[in-house]
Amino acid sequence: MEKMECPHFKKCGGCMYLDMPYEKQLMIKKKEAETLLKPYCSVHSIAGMENPWHYRNKVHAVMGRDRKGKIISGVYMEGTHKVLPVEDCLIENEKADEIIGTIRGLLPSFKMKVYDEDTGYGFLRHVLVRTAHVTGEIMVVLVTASPVFPSKNNFVKALRQVHPEITTIIQNVNGRSTSMVLGDKEHVLYGPGFIVDELCGKKFRISSKSFYQVNSVQTEVLYETAIRAAGLTGKETVIDAYCGIGTIGIAAADRAKEVIGVELNRDAVRDAVLNAKMNQVKNVRFYCNDAGRFMTQMAAGKASADVVFLDPPRSGSTEEFIQAVAVLSPRRVVYISCNPETLARDLAVFRKKGYQAKEAWAVDMFPWVPHCECVVKLERRS
Numbered sequence: 001m002e003k004m005e006c007p008h009f010k011k012c013g014g015c016m017y018l019d020m021p022y023e024k025q026l027m028i029k030k031k032e033a034e035t036l037l038k039p040y041c042s043v044h045s046i047a048g049m050e051n052p053w054h055y056r057n058k059v060h061a062v063m064g065r066d067r068k069g070k071i072i073s074g075v076y077m078e079g080t081h082k083v084l085p086v087e088d089c090l091i092e093n094e095k096a097d098e099i100i101g102t103i104r105g106l107l108p109s110f111k112m113k114v115y116d117e118d119t120g121y122g123f124l125r126h127v128l129v130r131t132a133h134v135t136g137e138i139m140v141v142l143v144t145a146s147p148v149f150p151s152k153n154n155f156v157k158a159l160r161q162v163h164p165e166i167t168t169i170i171q172n173v174n175g176r177s178t179s180m181v182l183g184d185k186e187h188v189l190y191g192p193g194f195i196v197d198e199l200c201g202k203k204f205r206i207s208s209k210s211f212y213q214v215n216s217v218q219t220e221v222l223y224e225t226a227i228r229a230a231g232l233t234g235k236e237t238v239i240d241a242y243c244g245i246g247t248i249g250i251a252a253a254d255r256a257k258e259v260i261g262v263e264l265n266r267d268a269v270r271d272a273v274l275n276a277k278m279n280q281v282k283n284v285r286f287y288c289n290d291a292g293r294f295m296t297q298m299a300a301g302k303a304s305a306d307v308v309f310l311d312p313p314r315s316g317s318t319e320e321f322i323q324a325v326a327v328l329s330p331r332r333v334v335y336i337s338c339n340p341e342t343l344a345r346d347l348a349v350f351r352k353k354g355y356q357a358k359e360a361w362a363v364d365m366f367p368w369v370p371h372c373e374c375v376v377k378l379e380r381r382s
Contacts, residue, residue: 004053004090013078015091015368022052026364029372033362036344040357041376047221052367055215057197059096059129060181061086063104063114071114073104073127081117091368095165096129099140102162103127110155115145117177125174126181130206132197133216137167139195141208143181147173149189156189167191170208182209200224200251202279205271211244215365219247222336222363222373226309227252229361229377230334236306239330241291241321246272246284248309248336253281260305261286262294292324299327308333316342319349326353333378338365340374347376354381 009018017025030046037043049055061073064083074086088097107114107124115122128141140159149155149171156169168191174183186193186208194207199216200223206212213219226248230238232255240249243261245268253259253276261284263269269288276284287294291310298305308330310317316339325333333355337343347357355378363373 006090008084008086008089011077012075012084012086014075014089016370017368018090022048022367025367029364029370030362033340033360033372033374036340037347037357037360037374037376040344040347040351041360043360043362043374046362046364046372047218047225048364049215049218049367052364053090054092054094055217055367056089056092057131057133057216058212058214059089059092059100059131061100061127061129063124063126065114065116071104071107073100093129093131095138096131099129099138099159099163099166100127102159103140103142106155106158110151110158112150112155120145120177128172128181128208130195130208130212132195132206134198135196136165137195137197138163138165139168139170139191139206139208140166141170141172141182142189143172143174143183145173145175147171147185147187149187152189160190167195168193172208196278199247200227202250202275202281204245204247204250204275205278206245207267207271209267210271211268212247213365218363218365218373222365222375223248223251225361225363225375226334226336227255229359229375230307230309230332232256232307237304239291239295239305239308239328241295241308241310242312243272243286244268244311246275246286248311249284249286250275250279250281252309253284256307257283259284262289262291264288264290292318292321295324295328299324299329304328305330306332309336310334311336312342314339314342317346322346322349322353325350326355329380331380335374335376335378337374337376338371340372343374343376347378350378355379356381 072085113122115125126143173185249261
């Protein structure tokens with residue numbers, strides 16, 4: 001695989017493994033997963049990417065100015081709030097980088113000021129571009145400090161003239177002095193306000209705030225691995241905990257009797273319901289609730305489930321959640337983890353609650369970065 005040079009290596013704090021052959025990274029990630037999971041089960045293999053470049057379908061640029069006052073966009077330098085100008089990145093979608101460059105170029109002619117964190121003055125704070133891997137749909141989110149957008153129609157027209165491939169443009173208003181990128185209020189400036197992508201043969205609607213894995217190619221590998229690990233025969237009741245916009249549950253629905261998705265974020269649940277409708281999947285139901293509480297209530301009502309999928313955040317699951325799984329007592333648990341350290345910690349708790357890890361698989365979702373995802377199959381000890 002050819003070695004690519006990046007002018008920002010070591011400055012932006014992103015791709016720590018950029019000076020290392022890809023095959024060697026895969027070996028390191030698999031070894032780390034094996035070491036952490038050794039007390040519980042063996043790790044079969046690691047699935048790498050055929051082409052590990054430009055895989056990020058979500059690109060975020062901070063707007064700023066350099067010392068000479070020239071408009072720049074890029075990332076915060078590691079550990080600072082100083083903007084490092086990045087015009088193209090080896091792991092970001094190339095079309096997204098191109099669009100951000102166009103926006104940068106349009107600002108002066110629209111007399112549009114970029115936001116200054118120190119003074120609190122200025123208009124455009126961030127640009128977020130999301131691209132759909134299969135359908136090619138593109139969303140542009142302009143994060144502004146105030147709701148008043150002078151000559152917005154002309155700006156949208158000028159941007160779409162250069163990039164007719166953009167399918168929706170959203171203004172997100174974030175007036176707070178906070179490190180959060182997106183604010184609560186949004187206005188759709190063009191298109192439907194969301195994009196649709198395909199994953200595992202199903203369509204998914206993605207809005208500006210939806211959680212959607214950033215590497216579409218490897219997400220298919222990850223979810224297929226998880227669904228295979230569940231050993232579904234079409235007779236099972238499946239719970240998709242931390243279900244987000246319903247990706248895993250909807251992908252698994254064809255192979256199960258029924259799927260119950262549980263998620264705390266109300267917007268995500270709304271998207272999940274629409275996604276099930278869009279795919280005409282009739283055997284899925286979604287609930288807005290805490291997954292642990294929901295399963296405890298299910299058990300109290302004498303309901304049961306055969307398989308639980310969980311895909312928690314980097315901080316892992318909680319003892320309460322694992323206790324709730326034990327109370328519900330499914331035959332099998334499939335744990336999808338983006339952090340092998342919290343995964344190992346949680347497997348120890350699962351073991352105490354009567355669940356034995358049987359086998360694990362590693363998936364490289366983030367080439368050139370130390371992170372690694374794992375899928376672990378756990379079974380209830382009889």
